[in-house]
Amino acid sequence: MVDKLQHWREQKLNLPAFDVRFREEENGNVSIFDPLRRKYLVLTPEEWVRVHLVHYLTAYLDYPKSLISLERGLRYHVLQKRFDILVRDRTGAAFLLIECKAPGIPLTQKVVEQVSVYNQKIQAAFLGISNGNTHICMQRDAGTGKYRQIQHFPDFSS
Structure with missing residues (x-):
């Protein structure tokens, strides 16, 4: 297990590091503690990004934990889809939707289209895509429905 844990500890992201809790499962897999859901989850590259991104949003940008939903299903036409991170504003309206990819996955137009769908x-009002190293954020124009890229994650208090 030491080799597996060392591998994950060496996985640097363009997000602040924090004290990550790991656990070895009976089947040999490594799990990571998700402080938002308060449980251990199988550690995958995408989960590594998601946990770090949620930590960044809550610890550095003051997003309220209570307004963040993770990996919930949604129905799009006849297809069942699953988003990664959804932040609601204090009125309950959708504020920021983020799609997470593994660190080695490039953020292409296809990923932008996925989160747009x-x-x-x-x-x-805002969209984000992240592979932990590159983060792209966009703001939706309510009138036209078109997106424009912004330089940072949106300020939650605005």
Whole structure:
């Protein structure tokens, strides 16, 4: 297990590091503690990014933990989809929808289209995609429905 844990500890992201809790499962897999869901989850590259991104949003940008939903299903036409991170504003409206990818996955137009399709149903004001190293954020124009890229994650208090 030491080799597996060392591998994950060496996985640097373009997000602040924090004290990550790991656990070895009976089947040999490594799990990571998700403080938002308060449980251990199988550690995958995408989960590594998701846990770090949620930590960044809550610890550095003051996003309220209570307004963040993770990996919930949604129905788009006849297809069942699953978003990664959804932040609601204090009125309950969708504020920021984020799609997480593994660190080695490039953030292509296809990833932007994936989160945009999800947002046709969710209607968040902001979208984000991240592979832990690169983060792309966009703001939706409520009138036209078009997106423009912004330089940072949106300020939750605005």
